[in-house]
Amino acid sequence: MKRHILFLFAALLAVATITFASTACSSKTTTASEEDTPAIAMTVHVKDGEFDTRDIDIEAGGSVMWINDDVASHDLQFLAPNKLYSGVIKPGKAWIHTFAAAGTYDYYCDFHNTMKGVVVVRPAP
Numbered sequence: 001m002k003r004h005i006l007f008l009f010a011a012l013l014a015v016a017t018i019t020f021a022s023t024a025c026s027s028k029t030t031t032a033s034e035e036d037t038p039a040i041a042m043t044v045h046v047k048d049g050e051f052d053t054r055d056i057d058i059e060a061g062g063s064v065m066w067i068n069d070d071v072a073s074h075d076l077q078f079l080a081p082n083k084l085y086s087g088v089i090k091p092g093k094a095w096i097h098t099f100a101a102a103g104t105y106d107y108y109c110d111f112h113n114t115m116k117g118v119v120v121v122r123p124a125p
């Protein structure tokens with residue numbers, strides 16, 4: 001049984017890696033006018049119903065990647081400064097967002113209201 005769970009976890013990790021790779025690829029090829037594929041300034045892992053990093057601090061233009069390493073689906077709901085929704089992030093999937101404007105972006109998971117975090121985006125130097 002334990003072996004089975006380990007195998008499942010490995011499979012989920014593989015899916016997350018593939019998802020990330022394809023996302024990075026598509027964002028690079030879709031818009032030629034944009035700069036290169038956004039560098040991931042911060043990676044947050046979602047595990048055991050928690051974000052492993054709650055306080056994220058990046059510069060404007062930076063991207064954050066949330067990887068769902070959990071067995072449950074999660075999402076990210078931002079209400080301010082503008083509404084932003086990640087969509088459902090299933091186990092093994094990841095979501096990347098680039099924060100173009102400086103500001104304080106609080107978010108929470110719609111499914112589990114105790115799951116909260118904040119992205120502080122500082123003006124680019």
Ligand SMILES: [Cu+2]
Nearest residue numbers: 074109111112
């Ligand atoms: Cu959740």
